[in-house]
Amino acid sequence: MESPPARRILLGRVHGAFGVRGELKLESFTEPANAILRYQPWILRDAQGHERELAGARGRLTTKGIVATFPEVADRDAAEALRGSEVWVARSALPPPQPGEYYWVDLEGLRVVNREGADFGRVSHLFSTGANDVLVAEGERERMIPFLQPDYIVSIDFDQGVVTVDWDPEF
Incomplete structure (x- = not known):
């Protein structure tokens, strides 16, 4: 294998x-x-x-x-x-990240859910716009969520494999 x-x-x-x-x-x-x-x-x-x-x-x-x-x-x-x-x-x-830090690649594949539990799929990738970074979640459709903590990115739990966001599922 x-x-x-x-x-x-x-x-x-x-x-x-x-x-x-x-x-x-x-x-x-x-x-x-x-x-x-x-x-x-x-x-x-x-x-x-x-x-x-x-x-x-x-x-x-x-x-x-x-x-x-x-x-x-x-x-x-x-x-x-x-x-x-x-x-x-x-x-x-690359060296291991400091506590509380991570590489973008480490977020790829994590589940993305909002505070109410709506499933947005998984982190596809992140990119920078110059003004701020953006997390791209791929699920039933693509969502681009500004990577602003704690405004839109509420928490990142590597143990559970989940990124929790404050984002309207209709947006």
């Missing part, structure tokens, strides 16, 4: 070449931005879904984001070929 695939977290994205020596512009979703370099090896996934493992990436923080060098990327053409690639890591590569 095969073991389930390891959970992964999207940490960043390659935006293209930087200069002519094979450096890349790298968008980081970590805080601080250069923390992305700590969590290697990476799984690079291109737009067609092809994946490869990458270890040994180095980089520096600039005013425009991370400028990185990848092993075996020696010129602008090779760097530009990686444009749009996503940088993923195994969930196990």
